[in-house]
Amino acid sequence: MIVHFGLGAFHRAHQAVHTQEAGDGWAICAVAPRSPDVVRALRAQDHRYTLLVSDGDDVSATEISSVRRVLHAPTETEQVVRQVADPATRVITLTITEKAYADTRPGSAIGLLAAGLTRRAADGGGPVAVVSCDNLLANGRRLREAVRNACGSVPEGVSFPATVVDRMVPATTREDLATAAKLTGREDLAAVVAEPYSQWVLQDDFPGGRPAWERAGARFVADVEPYERAKLRILNGAHSTLAYTGALTGVEHVADALGDPVLARLAGRLIREDVLPTLTAPPGVDLREYGERVLSRMRNRALRHRCAQIAMDGSLKVPIRLLGTVRDRLAAGGMPRWACLAVAVWLRHVTVATDDAGRPVEVSDPRADELRRLAHDPRGLLAAVAPDLADHAEVAGRIRADLADFAAYGVRDCLSGA
Ligand SMILES: NC(=O)c1ccc[n+]([C@@H]2O[C@H](COP(=O)([O-])OP(=O)(O)OC[C@H]3O[C@@H](n4cnc5c(N)ncnc54)[C@H](O)[C@@H]3O)[C@@H](O)[C@H]2O)c1
Ligand SMILES: O=P(O)(O)OC[C@@H](O)[C@@H](O)[C@H](O)[C@H](O)CO
Structure with missing residues (x-):
């Protein structure tokens, strides 16, 4: 299981797609740190949504089904902490925007991640990789530092691989939703639109195992x-x-x-x-x-x-x-x-x-x-x-x-x- 923090457009058009395309059975529990809207939308459609890919001329629609559970952090805090601590969770990814890394208060995204990792360490939950997919410098080190600030020390068995993510994914517009409905024949309030290009470069440091994202084009390199x-x-x-x-x-x-x-x-x-x-x-x-x-x-x-x-x-x-x-x-x-x-x-x-x-x-x-x-x-x-x-x-x-x-x-x- 993968836990993802930040259920925005980018996650739905990038990591969720790589995970589906890896095809090796990994599923995602995605956490919305703020608005409940996307949680409601996904629950109403069995967590499935449409990825529209367009080069500006042609557009294709693909159903994405790698997200299997969604949680709203402000109202489902205990479930979030439990899911991070669960031994079945072996990878945690984040797209929470640049500013969220400075907020380590209890209840913030980093605060919840830290609470879950602390409980996991106490319960012997096993090794896990925590992967920032935000546009930060040295995002692995930055995330490690944020977790250390929130926990007081870095819990054992947690790695923070550095990554570079690249795909342009704007906020979905009304017109995009209409295009998704036209192509699929059903209303989809969680649809996202992206360019054809997609890249993910990662440091291969996943002590609890990982999806074969390389099958979806990701590159694992020694130096990111x-x-x-x-x-x-x-x-x-x-x-x-x-x-x-x-x-x-x-x-x-x-x-x-x-x-x-x-x-x-x-x-x-x-x-x-x-x-x-x-x-x-x-x-x-x-x-x-x-x-x-x-x-x-x-x-x-x-x-x-x-x-x-x-x-x-x-x-x-x-x-x-x-x-x-x-x-x-x-x-x-x-x-x-x-x-x-x-x-x-x-x-x-x-x-x-x-x-x-x-x-x-x-x-x-x-x-x-x-x-x-x-x-x-x-x-x-x-x-x-x-x-x-x-x-x-x-x-x-x-x-x-x-x-x-x-x-x-x-x-x-x-x-x-x-
Ligand atoms: N959209 C892209 O093209 C793209 C490409 C590469 C990387 N990214 C990275 O992904 C991030 C999110 O992009 P998006 O397109 O999904 O944006 P979005 O607005 O669709 O989603 C933002 C997500 O971050 C959460 N968030 C916002 N402020 C927060 C805070 N202070 N604390 C915790 N969570 C917070 C929101 O709840 C939401 O889940 C970007 O900031 C960037 O670092 C985006
Ligand atoms: O998502 P932000 O807010 O960090 O930045 C906006 C865009 O520059 C960015 O999302 C790009 O689209 C992306 O980095 C392309 O890979």
Whole structure:
């Protein structure tokens, strides 16, 4: 049995699909940490749901049935703890978003995981792998640290393999639900839509055994780090850049942001000129080709990936997706013009929160209030997120100038002249 925390769209289109395609009998008990809606929807349809896969032209529908039980954490806490402690559970996966790793209070996702692992250790539940599938740096180590904080120590027999996950899965829209109903002939409130591309790279450290996810295309490697760095900097770096520039220029979805040549040029130059020189290719991977493919994947119009969704929680995402690129380019003697520009666009997004036409944009970030209070002080603002870069005269000067230009001329005009 696998216990999964975070019953969002991504789990349903990625780990659940890999587990079904492995075909070796593993089943999933999925825990919803917050909203009960998906729990109700799945219970009403025998836990089965539709995966729509579209390249922008054709769409296929597949029934996913690897999820066999669902639990709502706030109201079914004891069942969650018992399921984690159960010796039949041998793998635990998580997609709980970046910010959830900092919340180790009792009752939080990490708190419940920790309570279950503690009971498991006391009851002799046996070894188990706990696998973060969130877009974090060193997600295995990060999760281990969170569990250690919540438990006081790391329970024996628990491994935390590092992973890299890659598939674009936007929030399901009403139109997606209508497409699922049309293709399957039944209403499905838990349907998800994804691109054809799907990748999962994992460190093979599963002391209690694991599904044969390699049968579904997963790769087990000794060192996940080069894959992680490449994916987070190329794909997620470009995604966040398009999300902030799109949001501030009145564009709703990522595919449409790439339809604007000015925004597409920024994303392309960011990848080619700033990100690629900071990377070492994983064995057998052509990173230039991966970068081009990422941009073409993002042009998929079947994915209604909202700029506002990707823009959320920038204070946690931007350091992972863009600041490493800035630092490595500087260390190598280069000036990461495009990455700095992207950081400046994010700072404008989180502090000013109106687009070029003066319309309010959606900002959801745990540090938004604090950063907004620093809007009048560009150096202080940068120091709040990257003190080392605030001390770098050229970077701080460029970001200050970009912020002033955005205020005077608008983001799009500045980007078109950059
Ligand atoms: N959607 C994608 O394209 C994609 C691709 C790769 C990785 N991921 C990873 O998966 C995560 C979830 O993406 P999604 O598309 O399923 O999003 P989603 O909004 O559909 O689901 C988010 C899930 O996280 C839970 N959650 C949110 N805040 C939480 C908190 N503070 N504590 C505990 N749980 C919390 C929600 O209850 C929900 O189950 C992302 O944050 C990312 O790290 C997503
Ligand atoms: O899911 P988030 O919020 O961490 O980030 C939004 C997207 O950039 C991300 O989900 C990508 O679609 C994904 O990482 C592709 O593999």
